[in-house]
Amino acid sequence: MSRDRILSAIRQGKPDLQPLPDVIGFPSHIADTDLADSFLTMVRTNGGLGVRANSLDEVRAQIASEYDLTLPTLSHVDGLDLNNFTPTENLRLLDDLNLVVLEGSVAVAENAAIWFDETALGIRALPFITLNVVAIVSTRNLVGTMHEVYKRVDLNTSFGTFIAGPSKTADIEQSLVIGAHGSKTMTVFLLP
């Protein structure tokens, strides 16, 4: 059986035990007071739009002025009920979605990656299939680096993803194009 052959070949060929480093990761160079600024700068670098907001009401008003809410919209954020779309078992129908609004449980200042787990997403395909994504993040949930964020996220979730901006490609002559297969825009509202 291939499994046993591969394992026995590894046992015969592997080197003597090499120790793991005692400490994994490095301290963040971003001061706590700079987390929000660094994060918003990276949102822009990633091709997204970063906006500070004081309350969900403010977020709701901005969404209403920026997006056509008569188009299929789905929000998974408590207190931000914008739903006019009911997903069915047929995931292909999600292709009609214009806007998906999600809350990130933790986000990273060094690269603006925002973590969404199965609970935040509900349906895994949502942030990838929709035309536009709005993400809500609280400043209290910002960390400096990827080392810190892995201390906060629960990798026992069935599925979780870091999203850092709208989808993009540079496969044609290295010209950056925003909007490859995933969402074409991503707006991040940073709450206190």
Place this chain on the structure above:
Amino acid sequence: METPVRTTHHAEAAAAFLRDEENVDWHNETLWFVRSKRDKAAAALPEWEDLREQASRIKNHTLSRLDEYLLDLEKNAQQNGITVHWAADADEHNRIILDIMRQHNATQVVKSKSMLTEECHLNPYLIKHGIDVVDTDLGERIVQLRNEPPSHIVLPAIHLKKQHIGDLFHQHLGTDAGATDPQYLTEAARLHLRQKFLLADVAITGVNFAVAETGGFVVCTNEGNADLGAHLAKVHIACMGIEKVIPKGEHLGVFLRLLARSATGQATTTYSSHFRRPAPGQTMHLVLVDNGRTRQLASPDFRNSLKCIRCGACMNTCPVYRRSGGHSYHTAIAGPIGSILAPNIDMKQYADLPFASTLCGSCTNVCPVKIDIHQQLYKWRQVLGEAGAVEPAKKVGMTGMDFLFSRPGLYRFAGRAGRQLMKFFPALANNGSLNPWAIHRDMPKPPAQSFRDWYAEQEKK
């Protein structure tokens, strides 16, 4: 898709690539630009060198306990409802995938980037068996429509100009004739591939990292194609080389900080997705592939190459790659790292590749997991020489030099004779058919005296 015609010698294929001088200059400068972005990203992290060291040590440790971590991965993945398969070689890998397709009566597959499936030539195999395989990464779709393999592991269509792609899309996707705007062409590909995503029965993805302690795996893209495919299809098959496992979740922090910065200079890929359990109603498979990796592991000289995280930094920096193009390497993974990996798969077929290098060491300096790439290229040359796999012309030259360098008197005479020859008959030394070194190069003017003569003169003064 037909199996692409492959040129079998790097130098000849590179010569063909070099004929289009304008394109070569563009290729060279564009990849150097990507390398510069990598430098900027690396310089922004004061701990960059220590981060590389940590990544290297995590990988070294993993390789020293690879069997145990693979067993942990298997056990935990199975507990989470993922079916785990083991494939000894490319054929078995391909058969496993076809079997899964047949169990589900599937005919439509969308595939995101996986260098492993390129290595195993999965696409031609599935197509031969009546499966419609669509590559969904934009660059990979472009080369698939051209019946070509990718020329770079991160930038699959970097050898093409937008005019080529405009013509190709006009022919296959019905875009306007002569249209070359990247935004317009990308939008056309988005619409075309969106239909493929919606209709696919099965999604195949690669694996960037698999985590032994959770039984999950991570897939990174900028385009979102891996996620769209995997979440919409009823069946998700993820394929990985056995060296892709890492021990713990916290190690992902180290590797994800290095991967995109090394590849394109981005602080992170747009999407880094962590799959651990199939979605309700979905089936998930994980295929673990050896295909020569255990042989590489057993070799102290070459096992280091198994640490590779496929970022492509060694290609972007390589003076030979930048001026010869990925296809000249006639293997799935081009460039410096590919030139170490390929001879392990077939020593004869890829004997030319370890010589496609200046041994300048730039690849080693940028490698995020500290693989001693140029030293391994050098070691492969010794191995190939001993195995008699080196081409005769090179061997004659080497044997001649060996003879000359071990006889000081003869060496001094030959030096004098050579200087005289180049002085009085420079055309002879610059004739490419007599001296291959002079193709694309002018030989330098011969010095008036040798260092040895000069030194002797100084002693007398």
